[in-house]
Amino acid sequence: MHAPSHCLSLAILLFLQLCPPCQCSISAPLDHKPLLSFNSTWEILGPFQIGTREATWGADPLEFEGGFRNLEYDSQASFRSSLPTTGTAHWNLTTAKTLSGSASANASLSISYSNVDWDFLKTIYGWASVQYQTWARGELIVGGEDTQHIILHTDAILECWINDTHYFGGDYYSYRNAPPVLHLGPGNHRIDLRLARDARAFGGILEPITGVVVAVEQVTGNLNLAKPGILMSDVIDGELATPHGSVTLRNSGTQDIEITGIHAANVSTSASTSYSLLGLDTGSQMPIARGANDLAPEQVTDDNAESAHEPSIVIVAGQTRPVAFNITLPSHNASSLAYNITYRTVGSNKQSNLEVTQDLNYVSVYDPHKITFLHPGGMVSYAMLRPPAKNASCRHEQKRLPVLLAMHGAGLEADNPMVPGALRPVSDLCSWTVFPTGVTPWSGDDWHNWGFADVEAAIEAIPGWILYGNWSGPGVDTNRWIVSGHSNGGQGTWYALTHRPDKVLAAAPVSGYASIQKYVPYEFWQPADPRRTSVVSASLNSYRHEMLMANAQGIPIRQQHGEVDDNVPAYHSRFLSQQLRLAGANSSYNEVPDQNHYWDGVMTTPPLVDFYYNFTRSTEELPRELDEFNIVVGDPGDMGSKGGVRVTQLEDPGQYGRVHVRGRRVKTSNVLGIEFGHPFWTDTVVVDGQTLDLAGAAANTGSTIQARLSGNSWVINTVGTTDESTDRRGRQLGSMTAILRTHGPIIIKHPGTVHASHLALQVSRNLYQYFHADTVILSDIADTASANATGNVIHLSIGDGLTSADPDFPIQASTSGASLRDSRGREQLYDNSQGAAWLRPLDGERLELVLWGADEEGLRQAARLVPMLTGVGQPDFVILGEETKWKGIEGALALGFFNSQWQVTASSFVS
Numbered sequence: 040m041h042a043p044s045h046c047l048s049l050a051i052l053l054f055l056q057l058c059p060p061c062q063c064s065i066s067a068p069l070d071h072k073p074l075l076s077f078n079s080t081w082e083i084l085g086p087f088q089i090g091t092r093e094a095t096w097g098a099d100p101l102e103f104e105g106g107f108r109n110l111e112y113d114s115q116a117s118f119r120s121s122l123p124t125t126g127t128a129h130w131n132l133t134t135a136k137t138l139s140g141s142a143s144a145n146a147s148l149s150i151s152y153s154n155v156d157w158d159f160l161k162t163i164y165g166w167a168s169v170q171y172q173t174w175a176r177g178e179l180i181v182g183g184e185d186t187q188h189i190i191l192h193t194d195a196i197l198e199c200w201i202n203d204t205h206y207f208g209g210d211y212y213s214y215r216n217a218p219p220v221l222h223l224g225p226g227n228h229r230i231d232l233r234l235a236r237d238a239r240a241f242g243g244i245l246e247p248i249t250g251v252v253v254a255v256e257q258v259t260g261n262l263n264l265a266k267p268g269i270l271m272s273d274v275i276d277g278e279l280a281t282p283h284g285s286v287t288l289r290n291s292g293t294q295d296i297e298i299t300g301i302h303a304a305n306v307s308t309s310a311s312t313s314y315s316l317l318g319l320d321t322g323s324q325m326p327i328a329r330g331a332n333d334l335a336p337e338q339v340t341d342d343n344a345e346s347a348h349e350p351s352i353v354i355v356a357g358q359t360r361p362v363a364f365n366i367t368l369p370s371h372n373a374s375s376l377a378y379n380i381t382y383r384t385v386g387s388n389k390q391s392n393l394e395v396t397q398d399l400n401y402v403s404v405y406d407p408h409k410i411t412f413l414h415p416g417g418m419v420s421y422a423m424l425r426p427p428a429k430n431a432s433c434r435h436e437q438k439r440l441p442v443l444l445a446m447h448g449a450g451l452e453a454d455n456p457m458v459p460g461a462l463r464p465v466s467d468l469c470s471w472t473v474f475p476t477g478v479t480p481w482s483g484d485d486w487h488n489w490g491f492a493d494v495e496a497a498i499e500a501i502p503g504w505i506l507y508g509n510w511s512g513p514g515v516d517t518n519r520w521i522v523s524g525h526s527n528g529g530q531g532t533w534y535a536l537t538h539r540p541d542k543v544l545a546a547a548p549v550s551g552y553a554s555i556q557k558y559v560p561y562e563f564w565q566p567a568d569p570r571r572t573s574v575v576s577a578s579l580n581s582y583r584h585e586m587l588m589a590n591a592q593g594i595p596i597r598q599q600h601g602e603v604d605d606n607v608p609a610y611h612s613r614f615l616s617q618q619l620r621l622a623g624a625n626s627s628y629n630e631v632p633d634q635n636h637y638w639d640g641v642m643t644t645p646p647l648v649d650f651y652y653n654f655t656r657s658t659e660e661l662p663r664e665l666d667e668f669n670i671v672v673g674d675p676g677d678m679g680s681k682g683g684v685r686v687t688q689l690e691d692p693g694q695y696g697r698v699h700v701r702g703r704r705v706k707t708s709n710v711l712g713i714e715f716g717h718p719f720w721t722d723t724v725v726v727d728g729q730t731l732d733l734a735g736a737a738a739n740t741g742s743t744i745q746a747r748l749s750g751n752s753w754v755i756n757t758v759g760t761t762d763e764s765t766d767r768r769g770r771q772l773g774s775m776t777a778i779l780r781t782h783g784p785i786i787i788k789h790p791g792t793v794h795a796s797h798l799a800l801q802v803s804r805n806l807y808q809y810f811h812a813d814t815v816i817l818s819d820i821a822d823t824a825s826a827n828a829t830g831n832v833i834h835l836s837i838g839d840g841l842t843s844a845d846p847d848f849p850i851q852a853s854t855s856g857a858s859l860r861d862s863r864g865r866e867q868l869y870d871n872s873q874g875a876a877w878l879r880p881l882d883g884e885r886l887e888l889v890l891w892g893a894d895e896e897g898l899r900q901a902a903r904l905v906p907m908l909t910g911v912g913q914p915d916f917v918i919l920g921e922e923t924k925w926k927g928i929e930g931a932l933a934l935g936f937f938n939s940q941w942q943v944t945a946s947s948f949v950s
C-alpha cells in the first residue's frame with residue numbers, strides 16, 4: 040500500500056547517484072539551438088540549518104545579508120553557518136544534468152556537502168540535522184525571437200525567484216499539479232532556487248543529498264488541460280457508478296478566460312455555474328440521479344452570456360481550476376467519451392473550444408472501482424469502493440454492514456492497483472470497503488482537516504451509490520467504521536480513532552507515525568522565546584496523537600509495525616502502544632520481526648486478517664456506552680463525540696481541553712461548551728458539580744443538548760442561541776488551518792494591483808497544488824459575485840486598503856501599522872509591522888483569512904502563511920516584523936489565538 044518511501048524524489052536521487060551529473064549532461068547540437076534550455080552550471084550557496092517545516096516562516100539567514108537574489112557569486116566570500124567545518128559556508132559550482140526537448144527542458148540538481156560531518160551531527164540531533172537549506176542559481180535560456188508561454192515545474196522545491204519575481208509554494212511533493220505560467224522573452228533568465236531538504240519527503244536514511252528538478256514546457260498561451268482526460272467514475276453494468284465528472288483547466292495566456300459551456304458529443308450539459316462559482320453547501324448534498332441530463336440550451340449555445348445574467352466560471356490568467364460537470368454515457372458500450380469545452384476571453388464574444396476525451400473503464404460491481412463525489416470544498420474527488428462480495432461472510436442478523444476504511448501511504452494514488460490490491464486476499468469481508476484518496480497522494484494535509492473531510496464525503500457517497508445503482512445486496516451503516524491504513528494511512532487511522540471515537544468499531548494502524556514532531560524533531564528551528572514556540576506548537580495540538588490516546592478508550596486497536604522499519608521507525612508504534620496502556624485503552628501490538636516499512640502482504644498478516652473478519656462481523660452497538668472515560672480535545676472544530684459527549688468550545692484554544700466522565704458525573708478542564716447526545720444523555724447530568732436537567736431541555740431542542748459555561752455556572756443553551764450568536768464556533772474553530780473547512784470553493788479577494796494579483800494567483804496555485812482545491816479569484820473592484828458565496832474567503836490587502844466589517848475587532852491594520860488589543864484590553868500598535876495574517880468571522884459559520892502587508896513586500900511575507908503543508912503551526916493570528924525573514928517565528932511581533940468571543944487569549948504572545 041505504500042511505494043517504497045515517497046517514490047518520486049527517491050527515484051530521482053537514486054538515478055542521480057547511479058549517474059553522476061557531469062557524465063550525463065547532454066548538450067544540444069551546436070547548429071541547432073533549442074527553444075528552451077538550462078545552463079548546466081549552477082552556483083550554490085549553503086548549507087544552513089533549518090527546522091522541520093520552518094521555511095514557511097522565513098528563517099533564511101541570507102535575508103540578513105540582503106537576500107540571496109542580491110548576492111553575486113564570489114568564491115572568496117564566506118557566510119557564518121552552524122553546519123560546516125570552520126563554521127562557514129561558501130559558494131560552490133555544480134553541474135546539473137540538463138536535457139532539452141523540442142519545446143521543453145529540465146535540469147536535475149544533486150547537491151551534497153563534503154565539509155559537513157553529517158554522521159556525527161546525526162548521532163546528536165538525528166534526522167533534524169540532515170534537513171538543511173541551500174540556495175542554487177541557474178539560468179533558463181529562451182531561444183527564438185518571440186515571447187514564449189511556459190509552465191515551470193519545481194519538483195521538491197518550495198520557493199524560487201525568476202529574475203525579480205518571487206514564487207512561494209513550489210511543488211514540495213513533486214505533484215506537478217499547478218505550475219506557474221511564465222511569459223518569457225528571448226534571452227537568459229536567472230533562476231534562484233531555495234532548497235530545503237525534508238527527511239520525510241527525501242527518505243530519512245539516505246545520504247543527505249538534496250535532489251531537485253526544474254522543468255519548463257512550452258504551452259499554447261490560451262486554455263489548456265492541466266491534466267489529460269476527465270476525472271470520472273468507472274462503469275459498472277453499463278452505467279456510470281456516479282455522475283460527477285471534472286476536468287482541470289489551466290489558463291496559460293495573459294487574459295482571463297470564461298468557460299461558457301461543456302458539451303458532450305451528442306448530448307450537452309452546462310457547466311454548473313451556480314455550483315462551481317458560488318459553491319454548494321455539500322452538507323445538504325442530494326444524490327444525483329444517474330443519467331440525469333439537464334440540458335440548458337440557452338447556456339450551452341450561449342454567445343452572449345451577459346444577457347443571460349448567469350455567473351460564469353472564470354479562470355484568470357495563469358490560474359489552474361478544476362471544473363465540475365455531470366457526465367452521461369453516450370451509449371451502452373462506448374469505449375470512450377468526449378466533451379467540448381467552449382470558452383472565450385473575458386470581454387470578447389469569440390468562442391473557442393477545447394476537446395477532452397477519456398477512455399472508459401468497465402468493471403464488475405463487486406470489484407474495487409472508482410466512484411466520484413463532491414468534496415465539501417466544492418470540487419470533485421474520488422475513492423475506490425469495494426461493495427460487499429456476493430459470498431460475504433456475514434452473520435444473518437447483519438443487515439447494514441460497516442465501512443472498512445483502508446487509508447493509503449504517502450505518495451500513492453488510491454487508483455494505483457497496489458492500493459485496493461492490498462486487501463484482495465480478504466475479498467469476502469462483511470463490509471463496504473473504501474479506499475479513500477484524501478484528495479492527493481499525500482492525503483491533502485496528511486488525512487487531517489482537508490484530507491479527512493474527503494474520507495467522510497467518500498463514506499457519505501455510498502448511500503447514493505446504493506440508491507441509484509440497482510443494488511440489491513446488503514445496506515451500509517455509514518456511522519460504523521473499521522479503520523486501517525499503512526504508513527501515512529496508519530497515521531490517518533490514529534487521526535480517525537482519536538477524532539471520531541463514537542464511529543470507530545475497531546482500528547488497525549499499521550506502520551504509522553505518531554505526530555509530525557515525533558517523526559523529525561523540531562530541534563533545528565531558529566532559536567525563539569519559548570512562549571512563541573509554544574503558540575506554534577499549540578497550533579498543532581489536534582495532530583499530536585500521542586496526547587490524544589485517552590480518546591481511544593473502549594476501541595479495540597490492533598497495532599502492527601515492521602521491526603526494522605527505517606522510514607517510519609517502529610518507535611512510533613511502540614511509543615503509542617505504551618501511551619495507550621497508560622491511557623487505559625485496549626490494544627495489542629504486533630511487531631513483525633525482520634520486516635521493514637513495506638512488504639508484500641503487510642496489510643494481510645494473519646493477525647490483521649483475523650482482525651478484519653472478527654470486527655466486520657461484530658454486532659456490538661455503537662456508540663459504546665462507557666462507565667468511565669476521558670476526552671482530550673485539541674480543536675473542537677475537528678472533534679466528534681465520545682460516549683455521546685462532544686466538546687464544542689474551549690476556553691483557551693491554545694491549550695488542550697479535557698473531560699472526565701464517570702456515570703452521570705462530568706468534570707471539565709478548559710472547556711467552555713459541551714454537547715450531550717442521544718442515546719445516553721436523556722435525564723440529568725452533573726457538570727463540575729452542577730446538576731443539569733437534560734430531559735427538560737431535550738423537549739425543546741431535539742436530540743442533542745448544548746451546555747455552556749457562563750461565568751462559573753453551566754447553563755443549557757436554548758434553541759436559537761446557537762444559531763444567532765456571534766461566538767466563534769463549529770467550522771470557525773481551530774487555528775489558521777480552519778480556513779480549509781470551507782463549504783464551496785475558496786474565494787481569493789485582492790485589491791487589483793499587479794503585485795496583489797500575482798500573490799492571489801500564488802495562493803490559488805498553492806491551494807490547487809497541495810489540496811486540489813478550487814478557488815475563485817476576484818479583484819475587489821469587480822467583486823459583486825462573492826456576496827452569495829458559501830466558501831471561506833482569503834482577503835489580500837495593502838496599506839490602508841483593508842475595510843473592516845467590525846471596527847471593534849482586536850486586530851486592525853492600516854498604513855500606520857497593525858494594531859492589536861490584548862487579553863487585558865491594552866491596545867498595542869506595531870508601527871514596524873511588515874505584514875500580518877489573521878482570521879475573522881463571516882456569517883454562516885464561514886471564515887475570512889486576512890493577509891495584510893504594509894507594502895507589497897509585507898504582503899508577500901503574509902501570503903506565505905496560508906496553510907499548505909502540515910507541521911507549520913500557523914495560529915489564529917500572526918503579526919510579522921522584518922526580522923521574521925531570517926529569525927523565523929522569533930521575528931514575529933505577536934502571534935496567538937482568539938477565544939470564543941474573538942478576543943485575543945492570554946496564552947498569546949504579544950511583544
Ligand SMILES: *[C@@H]1O[C@H](CO)[C@@H](O)[C@H](O)[C@H]1NC(C)=O
Pocket residue numbers: 078079080178180227
Ligand atoms: C552558463 O553559466 C556560466 C556561469 O555563470 C557562464 O559563464 C556561461 O556563459 C553560461 N552559458 C550560457 C550558454 O549562457
Ligand SMILES: *[C@@H]1O[C@H](CO)[C@@H](O)[C@H](O)[C@H]1NC(C)=O
Pocket residue numbers: 138139140143144145252254
Ligand atoms: C527531462 O526532459 C526529458 C526530455 O524532454 C524527459 O525525457 C525527462 O523525462 C525529463 N525529466 C524530468 C525529471 O522531468
Ligand SMILES: *[C@@H]1O[C@H](CO)[C@@H](O)[C@H](O)[C@H]1NC(C)=O
Pocket residue numbers: 131132133134149150151152153154
Ligand atoms: C562543491 O560541489 C561539488 C560538486 O557538486 C561537490 O563534490 C563538493 O563536495 C562541493 N564542495 C563542498 C565544500 O561541499
Ligand SMILES: *[C@@H]1O[C@H](CO)[C@@H](O)[C@H](O)[C@H]1NC(C)=O
Pocket residue numbers: 201202203223224226227228229
Ligand atoms: C531577466 O533579466 C534579464 C537581464 O536583465 C532580461 O533580459 C530578462 O528579460 C529578464 N527576464 C524576466 C522574466 O524579467
Ligand SMILES: *[C@@H]1O[C@H](CO)[C@@H](O)[C@H](O)[C@H]1NC(C)=O
Pocket residue numbers: 302303304305377378379392394
Ligand atoms: C467539438 O466542437 C467542434 C467545433 O464546434 C466540433 O467540430 C467537434 O465536432 C466537437 N466535438 C465533439 C466531440 O462534439
Ligand SMILES: *[C@@H]1O[C@H](CO)[C@@H](O)[C@H](O)[C@H]1NC(C)=O
Pocket residue numbers: 309310311314327328331333363364365
Ligand atoms: C448535476 O445535476 C444535478 C441535478 O441532476 C444538479 O443539481 C447539479 O448542480 C449538477 N452538477 C453539476 C456540476 O453540473
Ligand SMILES: *[C@@H]1O[C@H](CO)[C@@H](O)[C@H](O)[C@H]1NC(C)=O
Pocket residue numbers: 650653654656657658659
Ligand atoms: C473479536 O471481536 C469481539 C467484538 O466483536 C471482541 O470482543 C473480541 O475480543 C475480538 N477478538 C479478537 C481476537 O480480536
Ligand SMILES: *[C@@H]1O[C@H](CO)[C@@H](O)[C@H](O)[C@H]1NC(C)=O
Pocket residue numbers: 823824825826827
Ligand atoms: C444573491 O442571492 C439573491 C437571492 O437569491 C439574489 O437576488 C442576488 O442576485 C444574488 N446576488 C448575486 C451577486 O448573485
